[in-house]
Amino acid sequence: MIQAADIGIGISGQEGMQAVMSSDFAIARFSHLKKLLLVHGHWCYSRLARMVVYYFYKNVCYVNLLFWYQFFCGFSGSTMIDYWQMIFFNLFFTSLPPIVFGILDKDVSAETLLALPELYKSGQNSECYNLPTFWVSMADAFYQSLICFFIPYLTYRGSDIDVFTFGTPINTISLTTILLHQAMEMKTWTVLHGLVLLGSFLMYFVVSLIYNATCVTCNSPTNPYWLMERQLSDPMFYLTCLLTPVVALLPRYFLLSLQGTYGKSLISKAQKIDKLPIDKRNLEIQNWRSKQRPTPASASAAAPATGTVHTQPPCCPVPPEAQQDFGASTSKSSSPPRQKQVEDWVLQGPRCSREHSKDDTCSRDTLAKLSSGECLLDPNRTVAPTAYSRGQKDASRHSSKGSHRRSQSSLTI
Known part of the structure; x- marks a missing residue:
């Protein structure tokens, strides 16, 4: 194998010097390679x-x-x-x-x-x-x-x-x-x-x-x-x-x-x-x-621009909108796609990454707070850090009520 290679390297040891004699370069230890x-x-x-x-x-x-x-x-x-x-x-x-x-x-x-x-x-x-x-x-x-x-x-x-x-x-x-x-x-x-x-x-x-x-x-x-x-x-x-x-x-x-x-x-x-x-x-x-090390920003930029977003966007403040009742849409019996998108989107953000790794759904109390005007959902905006921090604690308490676990959230725009 050493003779068939372009450049043969032999390691001298207790096995003998046959490999060293047949090689082009000889080293004492593998770390010298x-x-x-x-x-x-x-x-x-x-x-x-x-x-x-x-x-x-x-x-x-x-x-x-x-x-x-x-x-x-x-x-x-x-x-x-x-x-x-x-x-x-x-x-x-x-x-x-x-x-x-x-x-x-x-x-x-x-x-x-x-x-x-x-x-x-x-x-x-x-x-x-x-x-x-x-x-x-x-x-x-x-x-x-x-x-x-x-x-x-x-x-x-x-x-x-x-x-x-x-x-x-x-x-x-x-x-x-x-x-x-x-x-x-x-x-x-x-x-x-x-x-x-x-x-x-x-x-x-x-x-x-x-x-x-x-x-x-x-x-x-x-x-x-x-x-x-x-x-x-x-x-x-x-x-x-x-x-x-x-x-x-x-x-x-x-x-x-x-x-x-x-x-x-x-x-x-x-x-x-x-x-x-x-x-x-x-x-x-x-x-x-x-x-030379890849940064998270460069990694996210290298991802394909498709309809599914696998990154967590930063939170930013949003203006208040009309209140909506999300309580009826969070039942376990029915899980329409829009409800799943809302729940996944709510749990995005740098401050909720730890709780989101355990469970990616919101409880009814969290959605009630969101419907009261503390943090409104907008497909073109993200959640404000101050408003979301109050709903984050309730979401972590009722994480057992969530749906199946996932390692990464996604939002279809």
Whole structure:
């Protein structure tokens, strides 16, 4: 059964470890299942979903740089970036940040996830990985590749630089943009996150400096020798590498800002709660839970609007009307529908709920008081609290004279 399930969970105990060895996750007690599902289950889905989207994004963004260059080289298949630089890009420069992102990132804290179990629905509804999220990331990758290619192209247009001197700033800008994009997507920052991002960025310059200083005839006929060293002495290189990532990441920054400010999803609201102090966070969680509980008013509003009313309307004062004799209509031998409706309607109200749960009929004395003008019946009105409180006591005394018991009164209008 564990092997047939999508995710098998085994509980270690005295029965043995066979179930644990066959499962995907092992827990010591059954009570640990709550944290496993609500916390680690949500984290695993969020990490893997966003990591997969990021892998698609960074590869599309980098490969499109070569695509835009084909319009200027007659679609010959040549590249403006050194081959070893392209190999090292996915092998060393951008490999560790997504892995750390997919292992250690936490979009919502464990305390908030345990306090708000409905956040688990984000994984069931595929809110992190769906078609809109995927295509937005692909559109962002196309836009960033355009910016990373054409801003350096317009900067060095008309100059006499060679192809690798033109491709080195583009490679540096694209790497910086992709790493900064990864930093913007991270919800949790630790020392390891910072070291991995900074280490990947510095590794690019270290490897490039060593490679360009030692490789004299690595890629003939164009020689990349001492290329990075010459670029680092050019002020235009620094200016281009600083301004281009800012322009490329502006749409992503605005999108994340709008989602964080005006986001209506449960995850966005939970992330706002996480940023509050502990006392305010607990208060917001209590308010959240109170709003999720159904209220009597909402339950009555959700009831179908039919001719039978199963709720007790509030009492309100009514003007006096002509006296009517209800004594003749309360005999046990005859119980016409109108009499039953009157008796049920009289016993409605918040102040008579306890006596009405025992018996839902009125005695002859109560009806006599009603006929004397103390509390008159009107199909469009309810009973006044002061007038009904005097007749309530008599009704409770003669509750034994009532008809059969019912748990809830009804009035057909």
